[in-house]
Amino acid sequence: MERKWWKESVVYQIYPRSFMDSNGDGIGDLPGIISKLDYLHELGVNVVWLSPVFKSPNDDNGYDISDYQDIMDEFGTLNDWEDLLEGLHSRNMKLMMDLVVNHSSDEHKWFIESRSSKDDSYRDYYIWRPGKDGKEPNNWTSVFSGPAWQYDQETDEYYLHLFSKKQPDLNWANPAVRKEIHDMMIWWLDKGIDGFRMDVINLISKAEGLPSTPGGKRYDWGGDFFMNGPHVHEYLQEMNREVLSKYDMMTVGECPGASVEDATKYANNGGTELNMIFTFEHMDLDSGPGGKWDVQPLKLDDLKECMTKWQKGLEGKGWNSLYLNNHDQPRMVSRFGNDTSYRVESAKMLGTFLHMMQGTPYIYQGEEIGMTNVKLDLDDYKDIEILNMYREKVIEGQEDQAKVMESIYMKGRDNARTPMQWDDSQNAGFTTGTPWLKVNPNHAEINVKQALEDSNSIFYYYQKLIKLRKEHDIIVYGAYDLVLKENEQIYAYTRTLDHETLLVLCNFTEEAAPFEWPRHLNGEAGQLLITNYADQGCDTISSNTLKPYEARVYLSK
Incomplete structure (x- = not known):
């Protein structure tokens, strides 16, 4: 398998509005990010992905761009941005910018x-x-x-406008539009950035003739009307020829509704389009027939089937991106773990589960300290998706308010957007002013200061996960295989490379989980690389029962 720096990297996503405020206006900004670069360097990440910082009226928190080549006033200036780039590069970290070109702002x-x-x-x-x-x-x-x-x-x-009415869709069928976008990308790349994360990039080609969906059905992320359209690969291959192939850079495309087969085209080994894509399939496993807001319990069998399909489906053909939360998804420890009695253990387990797979891992700000979902009053939410859904379901649709609010508490995007929790002071050290979105009240217990003072914290566990990835090629390049498939509590898999085998065991439940060692290991687990139970002694590392939310990784030769 061809070695690439972006395969060996770990990416940290910053949502600038909520990361760190330097001037007391309650909104995170570029100087605030610069002040925390040593923190990110200590964590050990290689790449920082910056959610949009461009000029914007902020109808959709910066994803409605009015000028692609300038910085939003609230975030600072182009000089601040250049200082940020220099600060990252001087610490041997790279910068990936957001590319939002399915649509612009109506004020562009x-x-x-x-x-x-x-x-x-x-x-x-x-x-x-x-x-x-x-x-x-x-x-x-x-x-x-x-x-x-x-x-x-x-x-x-x-x-x-597939999104807000203030986000009109660009017409990619017009060559002049594509040329404008290519020129803008080159402008940023020549300034020294190291890559692009491309927002809903598989929506840029719409169905010929823009036909109505059958039976009056509303949009469907699995449909063919404005997703993975007839010319999308043609447009991306042109972008690759004109721009991407000319730089040593990293690209990841956000592609809702993309299948494994689609991904082998978008993120093919031939390098004709993108390096990797964000799939959404695993993010829909806890959604019922009613869609995102119809919240259902996650079934471990479904997770095993989904993740294995992507791991095996792209093996030797493309590359996976690995994530469990981001600015559009709720906090992973609240969604897939236990954010009360086993918050630390389950957060470490989920990190292990993800970082040991084949692909490039993405850490969303606050994940490395185990930040959780939040329950706000309706008036305190800012997200346009939450507010529109509430109006549609409760005010216009007369659905049960309490049930709708529970869905918001579980799946609302503002769960990920509450300010970063730096310490236990007022407003979590995020701002000296009034934060644009309320801080999670649990910041008194969950914060960076506390994490850095505790040698057993989630932060230091993530630091070790990242370090192991740099030390062992098998974690990056090894082949994936599911084991213990029938176990209803444990997600277990192996990675193999040359004469080495990695065994990953993750208990997804709050009950002790017995298991049988995979036969091909002959009862020999090997060297314990990492475990999330600090008190795990040498006498128990070969135990065939995992504690609640326990994770173990073994290396054998």
Whole structure:
């Protein structure tokens, strides 16, 4: 297998608005991030992925960009950004920027021109259609609820917005749009960035003719209408030829609804498109027939089947990205672990489970100290998706308010966006002002200061996971195989490379979990590389019972 620096890296995602505020306005900023670079360096991560910091009216927290080549005033200046890049590079860390080009803000100069006249030269930069029988051009609905079309009185036509109405979709069928985007990417790469995370990049090609979905059905992330469209690979291969292939860089595409087969095209070993993609399949395993907000208990068998399908499906063909939470997903320890009596143990177990697989691991800010979900009053939530869903289900749909709020507590995106918990002081040391989003009340117990003072903390465990990855090629390049498939409590797998075998055992329950050693290991587990129970003595490392949420990793030769 070809060695690549991005395969051997560990990425840390920063959501700038919530990371660190330097000036007391309650909003995280670039100087705040710069002040914490030594912290990230101590953790040991190689790459920092910065969620959008571009000029934006902030309808969707920066994912609605009004100027791709300038910095949002709240975050600082382009000079601050250059200081951040220098600070990272001087510490041998790399910077990956967000690329949000399925849509722009409706306040971008392109769209202002586009909506001014049907004859304007920028008209075809966006997707405009006349209505049908006084209604929208088709029956697509926005990811954020409601129709995916917005009527514009100025020119008596509708424009497409798969997200907020302030996020009009760009028309990638127009070569001039693609050229503008390529030029903008080159501008950032020439400034010295090391890669792009590409927001919903598999939505850039829509179905020919923009047909309605059958039976009046609302949008479906598994459908073919605006996802993995007919020209998406053509557009990405062009981007690769014109831009990506000319730099030693890292790319990851956010691709909701992509299958393993899709991923072998997007993230192929030939390097004609992207390095890897973010799949969402494992993020939907606790969703019922009603979608994201229809929360169901996770079944371990489903997780085993899903993760194994991706591990084996991309083996020798592409590369996996590994994540369990991010800015759009709830906190993993609250979702897949136990955020009360076994918070530390289950957070370490989940980290082990993920970091020992084949692929590039992504750590979301606060994950390394075990930050949890939060329960806020409805008025305290800021996320457009939460507020639109509540209006649609409770105010307009008359659904049970308590049940809807429970779904928000479990799956709402603001769970991930509460400010980073640096210490036990007021506002968790995030700001001297009023935070833009309330701080989780548990910051008095869960914070960086506490973690750095405790040698058995989640932080130091993650530090060790990252260090092991750098020391053992098998963790990066070894082949994956599921073992103990029938065990209902334990997720176990091996990694093999040359004459070495890695055995990973993870108890996903709060009960003790007995198991039988995999036969091909002949009862010989090997050297214990890491375990999340600090009191694990030499007499118990070969025990065939895992404690609640226990994780063990063995290396044998």
